[in-house]
Amino acid sequence: MKFAHLADTHLGYRQFGLYEREKDFYEVFEKIIDRIIEEKVDFVIHSGDLFDSSRPSPMALLTFQKGLIKLKNANIPIFAIAGNHDFAMRQGSIPPQVLFKKFGLKVISPINTNYMYEDVFIAGFPFHSSSQDKVLKNKLTELSKKAANHEKSILVLHQGIDKYFNLQYELEIGEVPDNFTYYAMGHLHNYINDDFGKGKLVYPGSSEVWKTSELDDFRKNGKGFVIVDLDSKKPSVERIKIDLPREFIDKTIDFENLDSEIGLIRNTIKDFDKKPIINLTINNVTSTNEAYELINEELDDLTLMVRPKFITPGEENIDLIIDKENALGPIEVLASRLESYDDEDITKFASDLYALLSKDKNEEAKQLIDEFYRQKFSAEEEED
Known part of the structure; x- marks a missing residue:
């Protein structure tokens, strides 16, 4: 079976x-x-x-x-x-x-x-x-x-x-x-x-x-x-x-080689059946406007979405100091701030509420708040 x-x-x-x-x-x-x-x-x-x-x-x-x-x-x-x-x-x-x-x-x-x-x-x-x-x-x-x-x-x-x-x-x-x-x-x-x-x-x-x-x-x-x-x-x-309908492409390039690298990307994706989504990191950026213009001109017609991340020389130095493997995301930061409450329910409620609000699900957020307070405080009143 x-x-x-x-x-x-x-x-x-x-x-x-x-x-x-x-x-x-x-x-x-x-x-x-x-x-x-x-x-x-x-x-x-x-x-x-x-x-x-x-x-x-x-x-x-x-x-x-x-x-x-x-x-x-x-x-x-x-x-x-x-x-x-x-x-x-x-x-x-x-x-x-x-x-x-x-x-x-x-x-x-x-x-x-x-x-x-x-x-x-x-x-x-x-x-x-x-x-x-x-x-x-x-x-x-x-x-x-x-x-x-x-x-x-x-x-x-x-x-x-x-x-x-x-x-x-x-x-x-x-x-x-x-x-x-x-x-x-x-x-x-x-x-x-x-x-x-x-x-x-x-x-x-x-x-x-x-x-x-x-x-x-x-x-x-x-x-x-x-x-x-x-x-x-x-x-x-x-x-x-299962084969997915379109590809996700991650690419990191240097601003100095922007023209040639964008050309290579265009040549790679021009025959795709469906337009891909590209996550593009560009290091040592000295002109974001120039980068935006080139990306839009060369890739807009061949991609569903390009998600660029521009890193300037100054930001690159900062990135070298930060340990990205252990960096905290917003949920982890929120949880760390709530540790003093020593209450897993509050931590879970806060993270769930953040997830809903970050997606503009305001009605569901309100329902979550109502449910949390009804369950949390009615339980405390029963214990009293």
Whole structure:
């Protein structure tokens, strides 16, 4: 018996505000569905963040519906949970996945935490924030007890685990029950395939490049999904890489060689099927206007986006002093400033709020604030 495991497809995401990038995510999802059917799997598991928003666009909904119908026609059932992007951050919110129950989608939810596929026990629940850690741990204990009655079992979660995340996580590795056969994880966009307990713990990663920080892992492990075979004593996991619609190119050049280097880039990309996205670092810049003009003149018609970074001679000296490997990003700086509170809930709340506000998701930010204060202070009043 084998199944496909994917996660973090983020249908509807319009990266850099470009509709072309939104269509790229749809194209990759369609490729994945076609490849899953080719592999003749028994079933599919999607571990959350199917959509990028709790209110997906009509095109995002239609893209998933088409994929779901393809799977249904191939007699391949699909089990899914909701990730943090799939539902609004307020109590009682319903993820868009429920719209597709009549099309055959089997939603793993707080009401229906588990299913059986032949002799395989499939269980899980949607994303829980760190402020819900007690509920999360209690549910894991309950599912672990149920899994003990089955030889083959799959735990489906959309959570961060401390072993694989830096600061933002909801579970420590020791809090994850160790008696499942396979751990179908979502949330982390990089590919992880790890031994855990008696089985395998896998984050298949996002299906497309959701952030440019994912590029290193993408170049190492690709983007796609996994095929899991449960017939052996320990599950075997095969990585299936999917070709992305367009290329991301990183290039560092010196301002003195700008003309010739830009010419080489133009010659390289002129025959690409789709316009690439270029991250361009230019050292020793003495005239940003001159650099901008040349980049726009030579590359504008051949690229979807050029993201230039200009480094002047003075800035270069500063860069030599800063240890970039250990430099703190905004989330890490925020967390370090909140250490004095000694409260993981406050740190998680602040980082989640920053993430929403940085994307202009003001309504979701307000909902997060309301939920946090309702849970935090109502709990404190009960204790008093």
